[in-house]
Amino acid sequence: MASSWAERAIEIDKVADKKALEVDHVSHSFGRLVALDDVSLSVDQGRFLALLGVNGAGKTTLFSLITRLYDNVTGAIRVDGYDVRRQPEPALARLGVLFQSIALDRDLTVRQNLAYHAALHGLPRSLARKTAEIMIEQVGLTGKMDSRVSTLSGGQMRRADIARALLHRPRLLLLDEPTVGLDVQSRLEVNALLRELAGREGVAVVWATHLLDEVQPGDQVAILHHGRIRRSGVAADIAGEASLEDAFLKLTSSTPEPAT
Amino acid sequence: MNRRKAEKGAGSGAGFVELGWPGRLRALRGIVWREVLRFARQRERFLSALVRPLVWLFIFAAGFRSVLGLSITPPYETYVLYEVYVTPGLCAMIQLFSGMQSSLSMVYDRETGAMRSFLVSPYPRWFLLGSKLLAGVAVSIVQVVVFLFIAWLWGIDPPVMGYLTVLPALVLTGMMLGSMGLFLSSAIRQLENFAGIMNFVIFPMFFASSALYPLWRMQESSTLLYDICRLNPFTYAVELIRFALYGQVNWTALLVVFGATVLFFGAAVYAYDPSKGLIGRRR
Incomplete structure (x- = not known):
């Protein structure tokens, strides 16, 4: 029964470092429109990731795939180690969405x-x-x-x-531009509240937004543009000498808008 | 078993979520409860849902009473007034409208937060859709019961037991009509608005059925129409309700309605499921 012991050891290993969210080479298109092109990203347990992108960058499509509104056709998505396509029930059980x-x-x-x-x-x-x-x-x-x-x-x-x-x-909280339509005061409050609650409960957060003032310098950031991850890393590193806004604009204005 | 226990016990596991059948049943209860609560809050919707069949009963039936002669057909044991004849058809009509309306909103509102959060519930899609349809059926049965009460005041009094035996029939017919609506509105884009459903589904189904006139009358005027009526699942819904209201089972109707429910429900789950169905391909 040596093999089963080995298997179990591997399984325990997996559980120990399973990510709150893993998006693994995911592409998705609607007809000829490529909404996501080979997107990979991961979020550690209890961590915060800001997913930045202008409207139409693919944020909502990515969320739709994670929440199984559409099925991911290529690649894999795992929530807390569970593949959303093969084990949707435990995966969705670990998911909270705004x-x-x-x-x-x-x-x-x-x-x-x-x-x-x-x-x-x-x-x-x-x-x-x-x-x-x-x-x-x-x-x-x-x-x-x-x-x-x-x-x-x-x-x-x-x-x-x-x-x-x-x-x-939930173990993972997805936020799809949750502060759009709120006044400045409420936006700040909601942002602070979410960070506090997520921190206290140890919930990992993926926050999709195009409002850069919601991002703090220490946040993990992934910049999504035309369905691709253009940059990822810590906000302060991406910003470098300039502001995050400058870096973001530079990355997202380099390619022209496709006709839709 | 050990693994399941471990998952439940671990604080970082599935949180509070219960994935087994006890959890599913709680979800079902919650879904039905919310639908009834919402319905109770929307008084205009309730009134308009009730006015429609009552207009038919009070005005149309009164007008046609003298025009339409009815022979004695089962389940009736004597000559019956036209009002008595149309009552089961009007019950089915209430369910037809209600089922189409709630199914349509499931498709139309699928991008809203309410519907999205419903769909990220961790239970299988077929179970969620079935629960949602059942919730719609519960609401439609409330409407039918109130309608039958008013009809009773109007002098339409089926046997008392009939009010009980009609309930399971209404559950089944409601499920059939709801899943049919869900299938049609998710599969056919033109049917995504209520006007389309009205013109292409509700009216043809209602008029080409035994709701307003017995089928032998149809046969006298056109055999083609008669055949269409006999192929119309709504006819069997009406007959199932008609017989059940008089404490009888129309086995043909039961079989057809049951078969159609299974078929349409399967098709609806398929059409609504974005991974295989038709909604996801559309954008």
Whole structure:
């Protein structure tokens, strides 16, 4: 039975250094439009990655592939070590997502929304209730549990949505431009809140954005342009002497926009 | 088994998510509960859903009462008034509209945060879509029950037991119509809006069926139309409901509705599944 011991050793090794997210040579096209071209990136457990790109760079397509809205045709995507195509259930179980549009039902109360999303992940009711209370407190909406979502401000809605995305204790949080449409104050708050919560819970974060002021110098950054990763590394290194904005503009203006 | 336990126990494992059947059933309950809650909040939707069949019952049926003679056909044991004859058809009509509407929104709203977050739930797609359809069916049954109550006040009183026996029939017919709507609206782009569904699905299905007139009447005017009606799955939905409302089982209808449900549901899961189906290829 030596082989099984060896196998187990390998398996243990794998678990020890499995990444929160691994995107491995993924390409995807819609008809003739190549949306992603041989994209590879990885995020360590509990780390933060800013995925920068202008509109149409392929951020949303990449997220759609990770969340299995489309199937990745080439390459592999693993969440916490689970291949999203071959083992979608454990992979999705480890995933929390904030979409561009708020996922909450405006007609229902915060409590009802959270109960529904907890149910979508199979949480027992008592656990769901307890976790909802804790999360709502952590996002600073205590006392808003029984307010209807439509009565909340934009920033409050987003915070409730954050509580929703973290309810089932994901290992990886995907954020698809979550601060678009918020005022400056709310944007800063949401950014700080997400970083704090992710840090406390040890959740890895992939933050897709085109707003460069959301990136901190120490963040891991990947710059996506026309479906390709143009640069990746620590924000401060990419910026070099100049600002990150200059580096970003330089990288993303070198190739002309394709006709769409 | 050990591995499963280990996964559950580890804090860095699957978090709070329960992937087995207990978790799935909680998800199903949550999905149905939310749909009913949403429906209860939208009073206009409820009223408009109710007005449609009531207009047919109060006005159309009254007008046609004298025009249409009905012979005694099972499940009826005596001559029945036209209102009595159309009631099961109108129940099916409520489900037809409701099923098409909710299926259409599943396709139309698929890029919204609400639908996306529904689809990243860790359960298999077929299970999620089935739960969503079942939730739509629950809402449609609420409408049918209220409609049947008003019809009862209007003097249409099937046997009391019929109100119970009709429920399983309504679940099945609702599933059939919902999965048909889901399949059609995800497979055919032209049917992505409600006007398209109305013109090309709801009206033809409703009129070319036994909802408004018994099929032998159709046969008298056109054998081709008669054949079309007999091929229309909606006819069997209507007949299943009609017989069930009188405590009887129409086995042909049951078989056809069941078969059509399985078929359309399979096709809908395929068409809706972006990895194989038709939605992902479209953009």
